[in-house]
Amino acid sequence: MNMNRGPFQAVIESKEQISPSTYMLTLQKPEGFVEAMPGQFVSIKIGDSTSPLLRRPFSIMDSTPGSLLLLVKDVGPGTSYIVSRKPSQTLDLIGPLGETYFDIPSGEDAVFVAGGTGLAPLVFTARKWAKDHRIGISHFLYGASTERELLTGICREDFTYVHVATLDGSEGFEGDVVKMFNVLREKGALPERYLFSCGPAGMVKKLMEGGTENFKSHQTSLETVMACGVGACRGCVVPLKSSGAPVYRAVCSEGTVFEADDIDWENWRE
Amino acid sequence: MAQLEIRIGNVTLKNPVILASGPAGYGAEYADFIGLEKLGAVVTKTISLNPKAGNSGRRLLETPSGLLNSVGLENVGADLFFGEKLPRLLELGAKPIVSLACEGREDYLKLLETVSGNDTVDMVELNLSCPNVDCGGMAVGTSPELLNWYVSSARQILPGRALLAKLTPNVGDIAGLAEVCQDAGADGVTAINTLLGMDIDPDTGKPIFDRVVAGLSGPAIMPVALRAVYEISSRVRIPVLGSGGITSVTDARKFLAAGAAGIQIGTAIFYDPGLPERIISAVTGAQQGKE
Ligand SMILES: Cc1cc2nc3c(=O)[nH]c(=O)nc-3n(C[C@H](O)[C@H](O)[C@H](O)COP(=O)(O)OP(=O)(O)OC[C@H]3O[C@@H](n4cnc5c(N)ncnc54)[C@H](O)[C@@H]3O)c2cc1C
Ligand SMILES: Cc1cc2nc3c(=O)[nH]c(=O)nc-3n(C[C@H](O)[C@H](O)[C@H](O)COP(=O)(O)O)c2cc1C
Numbered sequence: 397m398n399m400n401r402g403p404f405q406a407v408i409e410s411k412e413q414i415s416p417s418t419y420m421l422t423l424q425k426p427e428g429f430v431e432a433m434p435g436q437f438v439s440i441k442i443g444d445s446t447s448p449l450l451r452r453p454f455s456i457m458d459s460t461p462g463s464l465l466l467l468v469k470d471v472g473p474g475t476s477y478i479v480s481r482k483p484s485q486t487l488d489l490i491g492p493l494g495e496t497y498f499d500i501p502s503g504e505d506a507v508f509v510a511g512g513t514g515l516a517p518l519v520f521t522a523r524k525w526a527k528d529h530r531i532g533i534s535h536f537l538y539g540a541s542t543e544r545e546l547l548t549g550i551c552r553e554d555f556t557y558v559h560v561a562t563l564d565g566s567e568g569f570e571g572d573v574v575k576m577f578n579v580l581r582e583k584g585a586l587p588e589r590y591l592f593s594c595g596p597a598g599m600v601k602k603l604m605e606g607g608t609e610n611f612k613s614h615q616t617s618l619e620t621v622m623a624c625g626v627g628a629c630r631g632c633v634v635p636l637k638s639s640g641a642p643v644y645r646a647v648c649s650e651g652t653v654f655e656a657d658d659i660d661w662e663n664w665r666e
Numbered sequence: 667m668a669q670l671e672i673r674i675g676n677v678t679l680k681n682p683v684i685l686a687s688g689p690a691g692y693g694a695e696y697a698d699f700i701g702l703e704k705l706g707a708v709v710t711k712t713i714s715l716n717p718k719a720g721n722s723g724r725r726l727l728e729t730p731s732g733l734l735n736s737v738g739l740e741n742v743g744a745d746l747f748f749g750e751k752l753p754r755l756l757e758l759g760a761k762p763i764v765s766l767a768c769e770g771r772e773d774y775l776k777l778l779e780t781v782s783g784n785d786t787v788d789m790v791e792l793n794l795s796c797p798n799v800d801c802g803g804m805a806v807g808t809s810p811e812l813l814n815w816y817v818s819s820a821r822q823i824l825p826g827r828a829l830l831a832k833l834t835p836n837v838g839d840i841a842g843l844a845e846v847c848q849d850a851g852a853d854g855v856t857a858i859n860t861l862l863g864m865d866i867d868p869d870t871g872k873p874i875f876d877r878v879v880a881g882l883s884g885p886a887i888m889p890v891a892l893r894a895v896y897e898i899s900s901r902v903r904i905p906v907l908g909s910g911g912i913t914s915v916t917d918a919r920k921f922l923a924a925g926a927a928g929i930q931i932g933t934a935i936f937y938d939p940g941l942p943e944r945i946i947s948a949v950t951g952a953q954q955g956k957e
């Protein structure tokens with residue numbers, strides 16, 4: 397059975413700037429948009445010219461009956477186009493894309509670790525499973541360079557505890573989010589059951605070096621450069637650990653969420 | 667009736683709009699976005715006899731109006747392809763053209779035997795032009811002797827099946843090589859595969875891709891592809907399928923005007939999956955206008 401995954405013309409309902417370079421976009425949910433899971437994404441066409449050429453992928457931050465929430469950081473031409481669009485204008489998107497999602501059995505405690513816009517899929521995870529009362533106590537650890545870049549204002553209600561770290565110490569813990577994670581973990585402040593992470597590969601790698609082996613599951617949502625977004629072109633792959641021939645998985649269609657332990661971090665160059 | 671059909675060897679395609687090998691995978695990946703049954707055909711991702719993991723390191727880089735890829739023919743291999751992927755595409759009502767890797771001679775001959783034993787395949791495209799593998803591919807496509815051997819072997823093992831030869835633009839005289847394919851028994855040629863390119867990180871001085879070079883596709887290469895199709899169609903009798911940077915109805919019309927019997931769409935479906943069906947409507951309309 398075919399699913400309707402677009403392209404849709406999604407109307408922008410509102411746009412809110414939440415840090416110097418990051419915007420929260422609320423889109424009217426296109427008619428026929430399939431129910432999304434946390435870790436899934438949409439891919440947005442950038443205007444009508446061929447430069448930029450490819451669609452750009454964005455995690456779904458929330459999906460309610462009437463709307464879709466996205467968090468977009470302006471880092472280049474594609475994102476710049478998106479954040480320059482105004483309410484009542486449209487974005488051409490396909491989705492939901494991605495196959496695997498952040499999952500947790502009922503009643504488990506969870507620790508969430510994010511940097512940058514990695515916050516988006518984790519907020520969706522907390523909201524999605526809060527509805528089913530699946531998550532017990534939740535800790536959200538978030539890092540940014542400085543207080544002005546912290547995006548946690550939009551999700552304080554979604555977690556039991558929110559811990560922030562800034563590199564310059566302008567708010568919260570002074571240092572990076574992994575350092576904060578290690579300090580809290582060593583103090584025994586974090587329930588070591590389910591760990592959900594999303595951020596730059598360097599952050600996740602360091603997180604694992606610091607010690608995540610006591611967690612029952614460490615699920616991470618990965619980002620790679622994509623072309624098709626649907627598993628056809630095999631351009632977005634990450635290597636998995638394997639004893640024999642190399643094994644690659646497409647982040648778009650076999651991810652975006654992987655058990656962090658399965659990834660061959662040594663041989664993954666972004 | 668509008669005369670939209672095209673004939674390659676003894677196979678008829680219902681219209682000249684085809685998905686190129688690679689970008690659309692095995693076809694089914696795009697079933698939610700493209701009415702595959704409406705297309706002239708879908709050329710499936712190039713398969714080799716055995717599965718291939720593909721290249722390490724980064725595989726994609728966008729360039730101005732273009733895309734560099736170093737996928738390296740990652741594919742599921744002949745068994746899984748004929749066992750699962752091809753039946754799925756047929757179930758979806760699509761007309762498949764099966765793209766075959768031209769690697770080591772022994773594996774290639776075995777691959778042809780496998781195709782020979784499968785009567786759901788009536789058209790194949792020989793990928794004589796992949797820039798992203800060390801063995802075979804483009805090395806074959808730049809040598810008249812090797813081209814002749816690969817095409818004539820397929821001709822012998824697959825009598826009665828339509829045979830397309832896909833050419834690389836990374837040569838001096840592409841039309842001359844198209845003639846070699848025609849003389850070796852090809853029923854049509856596809857031009858072009860990707861152009862060789864690369865990128866370098868200026869800070870480290872190192873190439874971006876592990877294999878150093880990569881294949882350039884997308885609108886940036888359209889004029890090169892158009893020139894190739896124009897030259898080839900004036901030199902061969904067999905039909906030519908144009909591939910390279912087709913992103914609009916206008917582009918498609920240019921290729922047909924240059925002598926192409928049909929067109930293949932690749933990179934454009936990544937951002938505009940509605941394009942193939944728009945081109946079909948446009949050519950249908952144009953044909954009806956002529957009646
Ligand atoms: C599954 C997925 C989910 C994502 N979710 C979000 C999100 O919720 N919010 C958000 O702001 N961004 C998200 N991104 C990243 C976003 O897609 C890129 O920032 C965007 O494509 C950059 O486009 P650009 O034209 O603005 O910049 P470009 O000029 O294309 O790139 C700017 C910089 O970002 C890097 N970059 C480009 N594409 C990617 C990518 N796919 N992943 C990582 N780095 C990249 C480039 O190498 C370059 O250094 C996600 C990416 C993926 C793959
Ligand atoms: C990601 C990607 C993978 C490709 N894989 C193949 C392949 O397996 N076999 C092949 O013959 N061509 C392959 N190609 C080349 C395309 O079929 C096409 O000839 C080329 O990209 C030019 O057309 P375009 O600009 O419309 O994409 C690939 C192209 C891309 C972008």
Ligand code: FES
Pocket residue numbers: 621622623624625626627628629630631632633646647648649
């Ligand atoms: S982006 Fe094409 S396979 Fe993932």
